[in-house]
Amino acid sequence: MARRRPPPKRPSSIPSSLTRKNSDTRRLVNPGPSFTGTEMTGFVRAILLGALVAGVVAFLFYPDISRLLQHWEIDTAVQQPDLPNAKAAKSNGGNTPEAGQAKTDPKTSRKVRSVKENKSTSTSKSTSTTSNGDGSPPKKAKAPKRAEAPPPQETEETLECTCQQTNAPEPPTPPPPKKVKTNPKKTKPPVKTDLMEDEEEEVEEDSEVELMEIEEPIEFIELEAEEEVSPDSTGPVSLKDGEAITFTPLSPGDEDVIRLGGRPKDGKQASSSREKRHSDKPKPDASGTSSSAKNSSAKNDTSTTKSKKPHTANSSDKDSRNSSQKQNITPQESKSQKSTESQANAAENPENEDLPEEVRNFKPTFLKTFTPKKIFADGRRIPPVELIPQKDTNSTVKVFLFNDFLSDAECDGLRRVHDKHVQEMNTQPLLCFDSISTLRKHLDDVRHKVHVTPQDFVKGTKCLNETFSQQLGQWMSGNWSYSTAFYPGESRFSTIFEKRVQQAMGLDPLNGGKFQITSYPQGKAYKAHTDCVLDGTDPRDRVASVLVYLDDVEEGGETKFPELGIWVKPRKGRALVWNNMSPQGACEPHSLHVASKVDQGSKYILIRWYYYKSFYSLGKRPPEPTLPTRSAATPRVSCDDYDNGSCRWYDEWNNDHLLDYEYKKYTLI
Numbered sequence: 057m058a059r060r061r062p063p064p065k066r067p068s069s070i071p072s073s074l075t076r077k078n079s080d081t082r083r084l085v086n087p088g089p090s091f092t093g094t095e096m097t098g099f100v101r102a103i104l105l106g107a108l109v110a111g112v113v114a115f116l117f118y119p120d121i122s123r124l125l126q127h128w129e130i131d132t133a134v135q136q137p138d139l140p141n142a143k144a145a146k147s148n149g150g151n152t153p154e155a156g157q158a159k160t161d162p163k164t165s166r167k168v169r170s171v172k173e174n175k176s177t178s179t180s181k182s183t184s185t186t187s188n189g190d191g192s193p194p195k196k197a198k199a200p201k202r203a204e205a206p207p208p209q210e211t212e213e214t215l216e217c218t219c220q221q222t223n224a225p226e227p228p229t230p231p232p233p234k235k236v237k238t239n240p241k242k243t244k245p246p247v248k249t250d251l252m253e254d255e256e257e258e259v260e261e262d263s264e265v266e267l268m269e270i271e272e273p274i275e276f277i278e279l280e281a282e283e284e285v286s287p288d289s290t291g292p293v294s295l296k297d298g299e300a301i302t303f304t305p306l307s308p309g310d311e312d313v314i315r316l317g318g319r320p321k322d323g324k325q326a327s328s329s330r331e332k333r334h335s336d337k338p339k340p341d342a343s344g345t346s347s348s349a350k351n352s353s354a355k356n357d358t359s360t361t362k363s364k365k366p367h368t369a370n371s372s373d374k375d376s377r378n379s380s381q382k383q384n385i386t387p388q389e390s391k392s393q394k395s396t397e398s399q400a401n402a403a404e405n406p407e408n409e410d411l412p413e414e415v416r417n418f419k420p421t422f423l424k425t426f427t428p429k430k431i432f433a434d435g436r437r438i439p440p441v442e443l444i445p446q447k448d449t450n451s452t453v454k455v456f457l458f459n460d461f462l463s464d465a466e467c468d469g470l471r472r473v474h475d476k477h478v479q480e481m482n483t484q485p486l487l488c489f490d491s492i493s494t495l496r497k498h499l500d501d502v503r504h505k506v507h508v509t510p511q512d513f514v515k516g517t518k519c520l521n522e523t524f525s526q527q528l529g530q531w532m533s534g535n536w537s538y539s540t541a542f543y544p545g546e547s548r549f550s551t552i553f554e555k556r557v558q559q560a561m562g563l564d565p566l567n568g569g570k571f572q573i574t575s576y577p578q579g580k581a582y583k584a585h586t587d588c589v590l591d592g593t594d595p596r597d598r599v600a601s602v603l604v605y606l607d608d609v610e611e612g613g614e615t616k617f618p619e620l621g622i623w624v625k626p627r628k629g630r631a632l633v634w635n636n637m638s639p640q641g642a643c644e645p646h647s648l649h650v651a652s653k654v655d656q657g658s659k660y661i662l663i664r665w666y667y668y669k670s671f672y673s674l675g676k677r678p679p680e681p682t683l684p685t686r687s688a689a690t691p692r693v694s695c696d697d698y699d700n701g702s703c704r705w706y707d708e709w710n711n712d713h714l715l716d717y718e719y720k721k722y723t724l725i
């Protein structure tokens with residue numbers, strides 16, 4: 057549009073001294089003509105006529121004058137972007153740096169971005185999920201935010217447009233809502249249904265446009281085809297042809313091969329093929345000293361390292377992890393190996409002084425190989441799906457989902473092994489509590505007023521004595537979830553599973569810990585926690601978690617990530633994989649997750665945690681502590697919090713219930 061010239065600016069004021077001087081001069085030097093009465097009347101008439109003509113002209117051309125003035129204002133706004141018009145134009149576009157920011161992952165950025173656009177365009181799904189904040193099922197969606205007009209550019213035209221809209225008698229009709237289409241090949245609508253069932257039902261009552269938009273499963277991105285691992289590809293694992301993709305389902309006979317933890321009634325502890333797994337790794341302690349001997353010799357260690365663990369995952373495995381992370385280096389070796397650099401580090405951070413060298417010098421690098429790939433198993437095509445956080449967050453946590461990661465037969469087999477083992481264990485567990493206050497809360501819960509004294513606990517432990525354990529166990533009537541464990545190399549299944557995980561996510565089998573199967577009876581949940589230790593002193597933590605649902609759950613039992621606004625419904629065979637640590641190696645608070653209450657039916661999961669690196673005892677059965685004294689096959693129940701009824705039954709013992717555990721964990725085998 058042609059730009060009109062603004063009218064010349066008039067001087068805003070003339071110095072009064074000058075004016076006065078000129079008029080004074082005129083009056084004195086040139087007094088002007090004098091007029092007769094007739095001449096005066098004619099002159100007045102002429103003036104009146106002129107005024108009349110000017111009035112008519114002004115009336116006829118008024119709109120043009122008005123427009124001329126407008127353009128003058130517009131030009132001013134362009135030149136001065138701080139004027140209100142210019143500001144409004146900027147914010148109306150909604151094109152804030154955040155909104156326009158793309159995710160940094162070069163492989164997924166395009167798709168992530170497209171999903172984000174979709175989200176902001178208008179879905180009640182994303183609105184409702186995001187707004188809840190606690191990861192609870194989304195509430196009734198509000199009126200969806202319609203498609204926004206494309207962001208205006210900061211040009212003269214844009215501003216002119218704003219200005220004209222303001223002056224127009226009727227506001228202009230907004231552009232119709234944008235329907236964002238995603239590539240149907242790359243989305244999986246059925247998955248979305250699982251996650252968003254509640255909202256979907258509500259949204260269906262709304263307009264057609266919404267329905268069309270809701271059809272887009274915005275939470276899911278099936279990842280790029282080029283990431284696929286084809287059956288005959290060599291891939292990251294060197295396997296024999298076909299081995300990576302064919303899996304013979306777990307047959308009933310195989311169940312015996314899976315030895316679950318705990319001392320069976322014959323008193324012998326199951327052993328794993330630990331030496332094989334680590335035979336190629338140097339073992340700082342090659343003396344062959346038994347682990348229990350080392351345990352007792354470590355008792356004098358006065359390591360003061362305590363990690364605060366407000367919301368850390370099930371203590372049993374954490375214990376196994378901690379004990380596995382610290383034993384490689386004896387205090388003597390630690391001292392002799394001290395480098396100038398590490399001493400300097402320790403001097404900088406005196407709190408770390410007592411940590412083993414390996415811990416202090418460990419440089420966490422984010423697992424570059426933590427990349428999802430499409431895999432095939434047993435004739436099943438298993439593409440990865442990235443779950444997009446429904447909350448704006450600067451989190452580095454990525455959550456991936458694989459449907460049918462395990463076959464029905466595999467899931468059934470694992471459930472059977474677990475149930476059988478729970479049945480076979482001694483039915484009377486010993487009950488352990490993280491504190492007396494947790495015990496009191498549980499007593500209140502079962503409506504029993506009991507005066508608790510330290511004598512009720514087995515000395516040196518956090519566990520109740522046998523009599524009290526039995527009593528409280530009956531009152532609580534098995535009101536807990538059940539975890540059983542098996543170890544790498546103990547079954548064909550474990551080997552096949554870890555290879556599958558390696559292919560799908562690039563996680564090194566050697567960096568994985570035990571396999572834990574957990575069942576939740578109806579009404580059970582598990583507290584909000586992170587699988588790594590928040591603000592922990594040991595950076596060699598659980599970098600990623602792999603969770604597989606072994607059955608559908610009739611109602612409830614979702615895994616929720618409240619900080620991300622992601623929640624996932626259990627589906628038989630479905631795997632969830634996420635990273636717990638940031639690229640810098642810090643435990644990510646956004647990885648907080650909760651197993652929500654099973655409202656109807658029961659829930660079964662298989663979980664395995666992966667670490668930054670392999671440790672000597674990682675993935676090996678931990679030596680059982682002798683305290684408390686107990687008969688074979690006695691399970692323990694750990695209530696390490698009250699929240700969400702998070703007592704959990706374990707088939708094996710570790711050191712977590714020992715009072716002095718925190719003080720010696722870095723030197724335990």
Ligand SMILES: O=C(O)CCC(=O)C(=O)O
Pocket residue numbers: 369370574582587603613614615616649650651652661663
């Ligand atoms: O059961 C779930 O959904 C989550 C379980 C979990 O996070 C865990 O066992 O660490």
Ligand SMILES: [Fe+2]
Pocket residue numbers: 369585586587649
């Ligand atoms: Fe967890």
